[in-house]
Amino acid sequence: MPILPTNSKNLNYKRQRASAKARAFTLLLVPHSGEKAKRLRLPSWALQVLTVMLLAFLAGLSWLGADYVRLRANDRELARLRTENHQQAQQIKELAQEAVTVQERLIEINNLDSEIRQMLGLPAREQQEELLNRGMPRGGPGRSVTPADIHQTLQDAADGIDPVKEKLIQLKKDVEQEQQRLAHTPAGWPVHGTITSRFGARRSPYGRGTEFHEGIDIAAPYGTAVKATGAGTVVYAGWRSGYGYMVIIDHGYGYRTAYAHNSKMKVAVGAAVKRGDTIAYVGSSGRSTGPHLHYEVLYQGVRRDPSSYL
Secondary structure (H helix, E strand, C coil), X not given: CCCCCHHHHHXXXXXXXXXXXXXEEEEEECCXXXXXXXXXXXXXXXXXXXXXXXXXXXXXHHHHXXXXXXXXXXXXXXXXXXXXXXXXXXXXXXXXXXXXHHHHHHHHHHHHHHHHHHHHCCCCCCCCHHHHCCCCCCCCCCCCCCHHHHHHHHHHHHHHHHHHHXXXXXXXXXXXXXXXXXXXXXXXXXXXXXXXXXCEEEECCCCCCEEEECCEEEECCCCCEEECCCCEEEEEEEXXXXXXXXXXXXXXXXXXXXXXXXXXXXXXXXXXXXXXCEEEEEECCCCCXXXXXXXXXXXXXXXXXXXXXX
Protein backbone atom coordinates (compact mmCIF):
# COMPACT_ATOMS: atom_id res chain seq x y z
CA MET A 1 0.00 0.00 0.00
CA PRO A 2 1.54 3.37 -0.96
CA ILE A 3 2.26 5.90 1.75
CA LEU A 4 0.78 9.35 1.10
CA PRO A 5 3.05 12.27 1.71
CA THR A 6 2.52 14.55 4.66
CA ASN A 7 1.20 17.41 2.57
CA SER A 8 -1.42 15.04 1.12
CA LYS A 9 -2.74 14.16 4.64
CA ASN A 10 -3.10 17.79 5.52
CA LEU A 11 -5.02 18.38 2.33
CA ASN A 12 -7.51 15.56 3.14
CA TYR A 13 -7.98 16.86 6.67
CA LYS A 14 -8.77 20.33 5.40
CA ARG A 15 -11.25 18.91 2.93
CA GLN A 16 -13.03 16.99 5.74
CA ARG A 17 -13.27 20.14 7.89
CA ALA A 18 -14.62 22.13 4.96
CA SER A 19 -17.18 19.46 4.29
CA ALA A 20 -18.25 19.45 7.97
CA LYS A 21 -18.56 23.21 7.90
CA ALA A 22 -20.62 23.01 4.75
CA ARG A 23 -23.04 20.60 6.53
CA ALA A 24 -23.49 22.99 9.48
CA PHE A 25 -25.56 26.16 9.88
CA THR A 26 -24.76 29.26 11.87
CA LEU A 27 -27.42 31.37 13.55
CA LEU A 28 -26.45 34.97 14.12
CA LEU A 29 -28.16 36.57 17.15
CA VAL A 30 -27.96 40.36 17.11
CA PRO A 31 -29.35 42.02 20.26
CA HIS A 32 -30.91 45.50 19.94
CA SER A 33 -29.07 46.62 23.07
CA GLY A 34 -25.90 47.12 21.07
CA GLU A 35 -24.15 44.19 22.65
CA LYS A 36 -21.92 41.96 20.63
CA ALA A 37 -23.66 39.61 18.26
CA LYS A 38 -23.64 35.98 19.13
CA ARG A 39 -23.16 33.12 16.78
CA LEU A 40 -24.86 29.76 17.23
CA ARG A 41 -23.59 27.01 15.07
CA LEU A 42 -25.98 24.13 14.44
CA PRO A 43 -25.01 20.97 12.69
CA SER A 44 -27.25 19.85 9.84
CA TRP A 45 -28.57 16.90 11.80
CA ALA A 46 -29.89 19.19 14.52
CA LEU A 47 -31.83 21.15 11.91
CA GLN A 48 -33.22 17.92 10.58
CA VAL A 49 -34.32 16.95 14.09
CA LEU A 50 -35.96 20.35 14.58
CA THR A 51 -37.71 19.99 11.23
CA VAL A 52 -39.04 16.57 12.18
CA MET A 53 -40.18 17.88 15.56
CA LEU A 54 -41.93 20.84 13.87
CA LEU A 55 -43.68 18.54 11.44
CA ALA A 56 -44.72 16.26 14.31
CA PHE A 57 -46.01 19.30 16.23
CA LEU A 58 -47.98 20.49 13.21
CA ALA A 59 -49.36 16.99 12.68
CA GLY A 60 -50.40 16.79 16.32
CA LEU A 61 -51.95 20.24 16.14
CA SER A 62 -53.90 19.22 13.02
CA TRP A 63 -55.12 16.06 14.75
CA LEU A 64 -56.22 18.09 17.78
CA GLY A 65 -58.01 20.55 15.49
CA ALA A 66 -59.79 17.73 13.66
CA ASP A 67 -60.70 16.11 16.96
CA TYR A 68 -62.07 19.44 18.20
CA VAL A 69 -64.17 19.80 15.06
CA ARG A 70 -65.38 16.23 15.51
CA LEU A 71 -66.30 16.89 19.14
CA ARG A 72 -68.18 20.05 18.16
CA ALA A 73 -70.04 18.08 15.50
CA ASN A 74 -70.87 15.42 18.08
CA ASP A 75 -72.16 18.11 20.45
CA ARG A 76 -74.39 19.51 17.73
CA GLU A 77 -75.65 16.03 16.86
CA LEU A 78 -76.29 15.32 20.54
CA ALA A 79 -78.22 18.57 20.86
CA ARG A 80 -80.22 17.68 17.75
CA LEU A 81 -80.96 14.21 19.12
CA ARG A 82 -82.08 15.70 22.43
CA THR A 83 -84.42 18.08 20.62
CA GLU A 84 -85.75 15.26 18.46
CA ASN A 85 -86.19 13.05 21.50
CA HIS A 86 -88.14 15.82 23.24
CA GLN A 87 -90.33 16.25 20.16
CA GLN A 88 -90.93 12.51 19.95
CA ALA A 89 -91.82 12.41 23.63
CA GLN A 90 -94.32 15.21 23.03
CA GLN A 91 -95.73 13.35 20.02
CA ILE A 92 -96.05 10.19 22.09
CA LYS A 93 -97.92 12.15 24.74
CA GLU A 94 -100.26 13.59 22.11
CA LEU A 95 -100.82 10.16 20.57
CA ALA A 96 -101.61 8.79 23.99
CA GLN A 97 -104.21 11.50 24.47
CA GLU A 98 -105.66 10.74 21.04
CA ALA A 99 -105.88 7.08 21.97
CA VAL A 100 -107.78 8.01 25.12
CA THR A 101 -110.07 10.24 23.05
CA VAL A 102 -110.80 7.33 20.69
CA GLN A 103 -111.72 5.16 23.64
CA GLU A 104 -113.92 7.85 25.12
CA ARG A 105 -115.74 8.25 21.80
CA LEU A 106 -116.29 4.51 21.61
CA ILE A 107 -117.81 4.64 25.07
CA GLU A 108 -119.99 7.59 24.03
CA ILE A 109 -121.22 5.61 21.02
CA ASN A 110 -121.95 2.66 23.25
CA ASN A 111 -123.92 4.89 25.64
CA LEU A 112 -125.72 6.53 22.72
CA ASP A 113 -126.77 3.10 21.52
CA SER A 114 -128.33 2.43 24.91
CA GLU A 115 -130.06 5.82 25.00
CA ILE A 116 -131.55 5.37 21.53
CA ARG A 117 -132.81 1.95 22.46
CA GLN A 118 -134.37 3.33 25.61
CA MET A 119 -136.02 6.18 23.68
CA LEU A 120 -137.46 3.78 21.11
CA GLY A 121 -138.49 1.24 23.70
CA LEU A 122 -136.13 -1.35 22.22
CA PRO A 123 -134.58 -4.02 24.44
CA ALA A 124 -131.20 -3.04 25.81
CA ARG A 125 -128.15 -4.93 24.59
CA GLU A 126 -125.48 -6.29 26.89
CA GLN A 127 -122.92 -3.65 27.83
CA GLN A 128 -119.27 -4.25 26.99
CA GLU A 129 -117.76 -3.95 30.43
CA GLU A 130 -114.32 -4.68 29.04
CA LEU A 131 -114.59 -1.72 26.70
CA LEU A 132 -115.98 0.56 29.37
CA ASN A 133 -113.20 -0.37 31.78
CA ARG A 134 -110.47 0.55 29.34
CA GLY A 135 -108.96 3.90 30.13
CA MET A 136 -105.66 5.71 29.91
CA PRO A 137 -102.65 4.04 28.28
CA ARG A 138 -100.87 1.74 30.63
CA GLY A 139 -98.07 4.25 31.32
CA GLY A 140 -100.03 5.83 34.13
CA PRO A 141 -98.75 8.32 36.67
CA GLY A 142 -95.14 7.92 37.76
CA ARG A 143 -94.08 6.26 34.52
CA SER A 144 -93.66 7.78 31.07
CA VAL A 145 -95.90 6.52 28.31
CA THR A 146 -94.02 4.35 25.83
CA PRO A 147 -94.85 3.51 22.21
CA ALA A 148 -95.76 0.03 23.43
CA ASP A 149 -98.35 1.54 25.78
CA ILE A 150 -99.88 3.55 22.95
CA HIS A 151 -99.86 0.54 20.66
CA GLN A 152 -101.67 -1.50 23.27
CA THR A 153 -104.18 1.28 23.89
CA LEU A 154 -104.91 1.69 20.19
CA GLN A 155 -105.16 -2.07 19.85
CA ASP A 156 -107.70 -2.13 22.65
CA ALA A 157 -109.65 0.62 20.89
CA ALA A 158 -109.46 -1.24 17.58
CA ASP A 159 -110.73 -4.39 19.28
CA GLY A 160 -113.70 -2.38 20.53
CA ILE A 161 -114.60 -0.98 17.11
CA ASP A 162 -115.99 -4.16 15.57
CA PRO A 163 -118.35 -4.97 18.47
CA VAL A 164 -119.59 -1.37 18.51
CA LYS A 165 -120.01 -1.45 14.73
CA GLU A 166 -122.01 -4.67 15.00
CA LYS A 167 -124.18 -3.08 17.69
CA LEU A 168 -124.81 -0.02 15.54
CA ILE A 169 -125.66 -2.17 12.51
CA GLN A 170 -128.09 -4.14 14.63
CA LEU A 171 -129.44 -0.88 16.09
CA LYS A 172 -130.01 0.44 12.57
CA LYS A 173 -131.95 -2.70 11.69
CA ASP A 174 -133.96 -2.44 14.89
CA VAL A 175 -134.69 1.24 14.26
CA GLU A 176 -135.75 0.52 10.67
CA GLN A 177 -138.02 -2.24 11.89
CA GLU A 178 -139.40 0.05 14.59
CA GLN A 179 -139.94 2.83 12.06
CA GLN A 180 -141.73 0.40 9.79
CA ARG A 181 -143.89 -0.79 12.66
CA LEU A 182 -144.71 2.79 13.65
CA ALA A 183 -145.49 3.67 10.04
CA HIS A 184 -147.96 0.77 9.92
CA THR A 185 -149.45 1.39 13.35
CA PRO A 186 -152.66 3.48 13.14
CA ALA A 187 -152.05 7.02 14.37
CA GLY A 188 -153.71 10.38 13.80
CA TRP A 189 -157.13 11.54 12.65
CA PRO A 190 -158.61 9.91 9.51
CA VAL A 191 -160.62 13.06 8.93
CA HIS A 192 -160.75 16.42 10.66
CA GLY A 193 -164.05 16.96 12.42
CA THR A 194 -165.94 16.52 15.65
CA ILE A 195 -166.44 13.22 17.48
CA THR A 196 -170.19 12.78 17.79
CA SER A 197 -170.24 9.24 19.15
CA ARG A 198 -167.53 7.48 21.11
CA PHE A 199 -166.43 3.88 21.41
CA GLY A 200 -168.41 1.60 23.71
CA ALA A 201 -171.96 1.45 25.00
CA ARG A 202 -174.23 4.24 23.77
CA ARG A 203 -177.89 5.10 23.35
CA SER A 204 -179.12 3.85 19.99
CA PRO A 205 -179.58 6.76 17.52
CA TYR A 206 -182.42 4.89 15.85
CA GLY A 207 -184.69 4.18 18.79
CA ARG A 208 -184.83 3.21 22.44
CA GLY A 209 -182.26 1.11 24.22
CA THR A 210 -178.46 0.94 24.13
CA GLU A 211 -175.97 -0.68 21.82
CA PHE A 212 -172.23 -1.25 21.67
CA HIS A 213 -170.54 1.17 19.32
CA GLU A 214 -167.53 -0.57 17.75
CA GLY A 215 -165.74 2.61 16.71
CA ILE A 216 -166.07 6.37 16.82
CA ASP A 217 -168.13 8.70 14.62
CA ILE A 218 -166.43 11.86 13.35
CA ALA A 219 -168.78 14.43 11.82
CA ALA A 220 -167.33 16.26 8.79
CA PRO A 221 -168.64 18.03 5.70
CA TYR A 222 -169.87 15.84 2.87
CA GLY A 223 -167.05 15.00 0.45
CA THR A 224 -164.21 15.66 2.92
CA ALA A 225 -161.16 13.50 2.11
CA VAL A 226 -160.70 10.45 4.34
CA LYS A 227 -157.03 9.62 5.04
CA ALA A 228 -155.41 6.30 5.87
CA THR A 229 -154.02 6.42 9.41
CA GLY A 230 -151.16 4.04 8.68
CA ALA A 231 -149.35 2.22 5.90
CA GLY A 232 -150.88 -1.02 4.78
CA THR A 233 -152.81 -2.88 2.11
CA VAL A 234 -156.49 -2.45 1.23
CA VAL A 235 -158.23 -5.77 1.92
CA TYR A 236 -161.80 -4.58 1.45
CA ALA A 237 -163.34 -1.75 -0.58
CA GLY A 238 -167.06 -2.00 -1.25
CA TRP A 239 -170.57 -1.91 0.11
CA ARG A 240 -171.31 -3.56 3.43
CA SER A 241 -174.77 -3.69 4.97
CA GLY A 242 -175.26 -1.04 7.62
CA TYR A 243 -171.81 0.49 6.91
CA GLY A 244 -172.45 1.65 3.36
CA TYR A 245 -169.29 2.18 1.32
CA MET A 246 -166.53 0.81 3.50
CA VAL A 247 -162.72 0.51 3.25
CA ILE A 248 -160.69 -1.88 5.42
CA ILE A 249 -156.89 -1.66 5.56
CA ASP A 250 -154.60 -4.39 6.90
CA HIS A 251 -151.56 -2.66 8.41
CA GLY A 252 -149.73 -5.75 9.52
CA TYR A 253 -148.36 -6.17 13.02
CA GLY A 254 -151.87 -7.28 14.03
CA TYR A 255 -153.58 -3.99 13.14
CA ARG A 256 -156.59 -3.28 10.88
CA THR A 257 -158.63 -0.10 10.44
CA ALA A 258 -162.13 0.38 8.95
CA TYR A 259 -163.63 3.50 7.37
CA ALA A 260 -167.40 3.43 6.79
CA HIS A 261 -170.39 5.52 5.52
CA ASN A 262 -168.27 7.01 2.70
CA SER A 263 -169.84 8.77 -0.26
CA LYS A 264 -167.36 7.13 -2.61
CA MET A 265 -164.03 5.26 -2.47
CA LYS A 266 -160.73 6.11 -4.11
CA VAL A 267 -158.90 2.79 -3.61
CA ALA A 268 -159.48 -0.80 -4.58
CA VAL A 269 -158.60 -4.12 -2.97
CA GLY A 270 -154.87 -4.82 -3.13
CA ALA A 271 -153.82 -1.17 -3.19
CA ALA A 272 -150.81 -0.24 -1.04
CA VAL A 273 -151.32 2.95 0.92
CA LYS A 274 -149.27 5.11 3.26
CA ARG A 275 -150.33 7.19 6.20
CA GLY A 276 -152.03 10.34 4.89
CA ASP A 277 -153.13 8.88 1.54
CA THR A 278 -156.71 9.69 0.56
CA ILE A 279 -158.75 6.47 0.42
CA ALA A 280 -162.37 7.73 0.37
CA TYR A 281 -164.65 10.73 0.90
CA VAL A 282 -167.05 11.48 3.74
CA GLY A 283 -170.67 10.56 3.05
CA SER A 284 -173.80 9.19 4.71
CA SER A 285 -174.15 5.82 3.02
CA GLY A 286 -175.58 2.81 4.85
CA ARG A 287 -177.28 3.12 8.23
CA SER A 288 -176.40 6.77 8.92
CA THR A 289 -178.07 9.88 10.30
CA GLY A 290 -175.87 12.37 8.45
CA PRO A 291 -172.43 12.96 6.87
CA HIS A 292 -169.79 11.48 9.09
CA LEU A 293 -167.03 8.86 9.16
CA HIS A 294 -167.34 5.69 11.21
CA TYR A 295 -163.75 4.73 12.17
CA GLU A 296 -162.68 1.45 13.78
CA VAL A 297 -159.33 0.08 14.99
CA LEU A 298 -158.76 -3.65 15.47
CA TYR A 299 -155.70 -5.28 17.05
CA GLN A 300 -155.30 -9.05 16.88
CA GLY A 301 -158.96 -9.20 15.82
CA VAL A 302 -160.18 -7.30 18.90
CA ARG A 303 -161.71 -3.84 18.48
CA ARG A 304 -159.91 -1.08 20.35
CA ASP A 305 -160.97 2.43 21.25
CA PRO A 306 -159.83 4.54 18.25
CA SER A 307 -159.53 7.59 20.52
CA SER A 308 -156.34 6.05 21.94
CA TYR A 309 -154.78 6.21 18.45
CA LEU A 310 -155.74 9.77 17.53
